Amino acid sequence: METRPAKPSGSVTNPTQQASPGNMKTIDVCLSPELMHLYNVEDRTVVVVDILRATSCMVTAFAHGVESITPFANLDMCRAMKKNGYITSGERDGKKVDGFDKGNSPFEYMGADVKGKKIAFTTTNGTQAIEKAKGARRIIIGSFLNLSSVVKYLLFGENSVLIVCAGWKGKVNLEDTLFAGAVVDKLRNHIEPDCDAPLAAQHLYTIAKDNMVSFLSNSSHVKRLARLSINKDIDYCLTFDKYQIVPCLVQGVLKA
Numbered sequence: 001m002e003t004r005p006a007k008p009s010g011s012v013t014n015p016t017q018q019a020s021p022g023n024m025k026t027i028d029v030c031l032s033p034e035l036m037h038l039y040n041v042e043d044r045t046v047v048v049v050d051i052l053r054a055t056s057c058m059v060t061a062f063a064h065g066v067e068s069i070t071p072f073a074n075l076d077m078c079r080a081m082k083k084n085g086y087i088t089s090g091e092r093d094g095k096k097v098d099g100f101d102k103g104n105s106p107f108e109y110m111g112a113d114v115k116g117k118k119i120a121f122t123t124t125n126g127t128q129a130i131e132k133a134k135g136a137r138r139i140i141i142g143s144f145l146n147l148s149s150v151v152k153y154l155l156f157g158e159n160s161v162l163i164v165c166a167g168w169k170g171k172v173n174l175e176d177t178l179f180a181g182a183v184v185d186k187l188r189n190h191i192e193p194d195c196d197a198p199l200a201a202q203h204l205y206t207i208a209k210d211n212m213v214s215f216l217s218n219s220s221h222v223k224r225l226a227r228l229s230i231n232k233d234i235d236y237c238l239t240f241d242k243y244q245i246v247p248c249l250v251q252g253v254l255k256a
């Protein structure tokens with residue numbers, strides 16, 4: 001399987017919705033879930049992103065035929081789903097939870113054993129960010145693996161957008177910010193940035209986009225995963241547009 005990070009494509013075009021000040025949707029970026037209180041999401045589509053690795057895992061799982069993923073912030077609630085026939089999945093501090101069926105590597109979600117299955121999923125940051133986004137008009141899952149599909153979804157959708165970066169335990173991280181910057185960059189002719197976070201993210205993405213692996217080599221989570229010898233996940237999670245799916249949260253359950 002090809003996992004080499006690909007080169008990104010440019011801005012999207014949509015002939016039906018040209019930029020015209022006044023009737024434009026807006027896009028904002030919440031750099032940490034701890035800042036969610038600053039945003040009113042009732043009318044927005046929220047894109048939750050945790051590039052390394054929760055949302056990359058979720059997209060991969062759906063691309064391999066998983067029926068649904070129920071995200072949990074709470075570990076014990078997730079564990080309890082086992083008796084209902086769910087696969088229990090996730091991590092704390094990057095390590096698979098004791099007694100769970102699977103951890104948080106995308107490579108665990110590519111086999112026939114996940115096809116048609118329901119997964120209960122909990123992670124240190126990604127599923128916490130999903131929990132905090134509840135109350136949004138719509139919640140979708142973003143990653144570089146499904147970047148263009150997310151961009152198209154936002155372009156043709158009627159709502160303004162908030163990208164929520166999962167970060168690490170409330171702190172900002174580079175990889176989620178880069179994803180936010182990629183979305184802002186691709187929608188630059190169609191959706192207006194609300195404040196400076198989307199602009200900052202877009203600038204970073206412009207600097208990083210041609211070699212994200214090297215740009216991220218000193219980042220905190222890349223170093224953390226490297227300490228756990230989880231190197232191949234990093235290249236894979238930085239691959240552009242491997243899948244054409246957009247997982248969406250409906251009544252607490254993610255479906256593709």
Ligand code: 3SL
Pocket residue numbers: 050052053054055091093094095104123124125126127166
């Ligand atoms: O925090 C999360 O949601 C995880 O993606 C972190 S880890 O990559 O599994 O360490």
